[in-house]
Amino acid sequence: MRSNYTDKEIVEGIRNDENGALEFLYKENFHAIAYFIYNNNGNEQDAKDICQEAVILFYEKIKGNALELNCSIKTYLYAVCRRLWLKRLYYKSKFTSKPDNFDELFSAEEEGEAEDKEKDFARMEESMNGLGEPCRTILEDYYVNKLSMTEICEKFGYTNADNAKNQKYKCLIRLKKMFFSVE
Amino acid sequence: MENNKELLELIESYFSGAMDAAEKKEFEHRRVSDIVFANEVASFEKLLRSFDRHSKRKTLKNRLEVAHAEMKEDVDSTSLRATKIRSMFSGPKIWAAAASIALVISMGTYTLMNYVSPLNHKDKAYYRELSLDIEKVKSSQKKIMKEINQGKPAVKQASFGGTAIAISADGYILTSYHVVKDVESVYIENKKFSRLKLKKIYTDPVLDLVIMKVEDDSFKTFGPLPFTFRKTDLDLGEKVFTLGYPKQDVVFGEGYISSVNGYEGDTASYQIAVPVNPGQSGGPLFDAQGNLIGIVSGKHTEYEGSAFAVKANYLKKTILSNDSLNTNIKLPKVNYLRNQGKIQMIKNLQDYVFEVKGYN
Numbered sequence: 389m390r391s392n393y394t395d396k397e398i399v400e401g402i403r404n405d406e407n408g409a410l411e412f413l414y415k416e417n418f419h420a421i422a423y424f425i426y427n428n429n430g431n432e433q434d435a436k437d438i439c440q441e442a443v444i445l446f447y448e449k450i451k452g453n454a455l456e457l458n459c460s461i462k463t464y465l466y467a468v469c470r471r472l473w474l475k476r477l478y479y480k481s482k483f484t485s486k487p488d489n490f491d492e493l494f495s496a497e498e499e500g501e502a503e504d505k506e507k508d509f510a511r512m513e514e515s516m517n518g519l520g521e522p523c524r525t526i527l528e529d530y531y532v533n534k535l536s537m538t539e540i541c542e543k544f545g546y547t548n549a550d551n552a553k554n555q556k557y558k559c560l561i562r563l564k565k566m567f568f569s570v571e
Numbered sequence: 572m573e574n575n576k577e578l579l580e581l582i583e584s585y586f587s588g589a590m591d592a593a594e595k596k597e598f599e600h601r602r603v604s605d606i607v608f609a610n611e612v613a614s615f616e617k618l619l620r621s622f623d624r625h626s627k628r629k630t631l632k633n634r635l636e637v638a639h640a641e642m643k644e645d646v647d648s649t650s651l652r653a654t655k656i657r658s659m660f661s662g663p664k665i666w667a668a669a670a671s672i673a674l675v676i677s678m679g680t681y682t683l684m685n686y687v688s689p690l691n692h693k694d695k696a697y698y699r700e701l702s703l704d705i706e707k708v709k710s711s712q713k714k715i716m717k718e719i720n721q722g723k724p725a726v727k728q729a730s731f732g733g734t735a736i737a738i739s740a741d742g743y744i745l746t747s748y749h750v751v752k753d754v755e756s757v758y759i760e761n762k763k764f765s766r767l768k769l770k771k772i773y774t775d776p777v778l779d780l781v782i783m784k785v786e787d788d789s790f791k792t793f794g795p796l797p798f799t800f801r802k803t804d805l806d807l808g809e810k811v812f813t814l815g816y817p818k819q820d821v822v823f824g825e826g827y828i829s830s831v832n833g834y835e836g837d838t839a840s841y842q843i844a845v846p847v848n849p850g851q852s853g854g855p856l857f858d859a860q861g862n863l864i865g866i867v868s869g870k871h872t873e874y875e876g877s878a879f880a881v882k883a884n885y886l887k888k889t890i891l892s893n894d895s896l897n898t899n900i901k902l903p904k905v906n907y908l909r910n911q912g913k914i915q916m917i918k919n920l921q922d923y924v925f926e927v928k929g930y931n
Contacts, residue, residue, distance in 0.1 A: 410631070410634060410635070410638075411634065411635070411637075411638035411641075414635050414638045414639070414642075415638055415641070415642045418639070418642060433910070436639060440632060440635045440636075440639075443631075443635060444628060444631050444632070444635075447631060505624070508621050508624070508625075509621075509624065509625055509628055511621075512621045512622060512624075512625035513625065516625065521794065525794070527622070528626060531619070531622060531623065531626070532623070532626040543791075544791075545791060554576075557575075557576045557579055557580070558576075560579060561575050561576070561579065563618070563622070564614070564615070564618050567618055567621065568614065568618075
């Protein structure tokens with residue numbers, strides 16, 4: 389793995405799915421962010437959560453070509469983390485004023501969108517955990533790892549691909565029920 | 572009215588692009604004219620999008636967890652040296668010289684100590700004592716097994732018992748060498764996977780470890796293991812816990828590292844203050860984050876409450892330095908338990924801890 393990246397190389401690395409760029413970004417920025425969070429009522433777990441969240445948001449923006457940076461990535465990440473953390477403190481009501489006017493990095497729209505995504509993720513997490521095995525693995529194998537129905541059939545020991553397919557639909561219907569019921 | 576499954580099939584083939592032009596046209600027409608259908612399509616689309624995003628995020632999170640662990644390890648190993656070097660620059664020159672001498676001396680003793688201990692390992696007198704100790708544990712274990720077995724219908728009694736832990740999804744199992752030393756066939760058992768037959772793959776009498784593999788036709792996989800091997804050494808006083816089978820149900824025991832070296836200064840094991848009983852040999856020892864840190868091997872016959880566990884680090888080194896083991900055993904890489912409470916952690920771990928039964 390490479391030991392150093394410039395900002396431009398990080399962005400390129402993320403775009404090309406290069407292994408290492410994202411990890412470098414995280415390791416390089418964690419300590420500054422952790423320092424801020426330790427000094428503001430947080431612990432290591434909080435620092436980890438916030439820093440990961442920010443790096444993932446950054447990653448998604450780069451992937452979706454939705455980011456125009458006019459500062460260094462370090463500055464950007466720090467500002468995102470600061471905002472995420474202040475918001476979390478606000479919801480834990482340790483911080484009295486809503487962090488609305490701190491900086492102009494995000495539009496209200498963007499903020500709402502990020503919040504929706506976050507809720508969506510939590511809901512899916514809950515549904516997937518409730519789904520149990522083998523449903524969880526079948527769905528992941530089919531939709532994420534793009535295994536064919538025959539491969540899944542072999543892996544889970546179904547007698548034929550049709551049975552596996554039936555099972556997959558049952559799982560999907562259950563997931564759908566759970567996902568839309570926790571709303 | 573179409574049932575759910577057919578509807579899903581139809582929608583799915585639309586989104587995957589598997590429809591021909593006519594089907595597509597009909598589908599789109601229906602989507603405009605039939606509001607119930609349109610809603611169904613929209614919710615399905617949302618579900619798939621959320622699902623996709625969720626799994627992508629999960630992968631990213633796992634990558635960052637690994638990065639975080641790597642980073643922590645780097646910090647742990649360099650922090651000692653870093654503080655010493657910093658103090659060298661901050662003080663006057665004479666202190667710098669003194670500090671550098673101290674640094675050289677302390678590094679010297681450190682490597683020397685590490686170096687001498689493995690030599691002790693080959694000391695015969697030391698060996699005998701250790702094996703004697705194990706013999707004692709074993710004979711009491713045999714006696715207890717015998718007592719338990721008396722008065723039960725004689726099916727075929729296990730002549731040996733112990734505990735084992737899964738170390739890879741595809742069926743590699745780890746336990747103490749002395750548990751399976753004198754037996755011909757070995758089975759493991761727990762609630763989730765019931766009964767599985769094992770064959771020995773690799774034995775290490777010195778570390779008192781054996782690696783086995785499940786060879787049962789019914790067995791496919793354990794699924795992804797939720798724990799990893801801890802990479803750094805443990806400190807005195809760190810909280811640890813064991814899971815084992817001194818009886819037919821799994822038993823939890825908690826304590827701390829009471830000495831960083833084991834029996835008679837053995838650097839390959841820890842001394843732990845955890846109550847252990849015959850039958851727990853080969854059982855896993857975990858730290859508070861759910862990392863595997865050792866394998867319980869025996870206890871001291873004279874001193875109360877001190878048991879020994881082989882360090883997982885040594886085991887990992889053995890695996891990595893042996894080519895055939897290294898290519899075959901895919902050790903788990905990600906610890907999914909890190910953020911869980913104790914109860915939840917134990918629940919997740921006990922599926923991978925087994926009762927060992929040996930038959931002559």
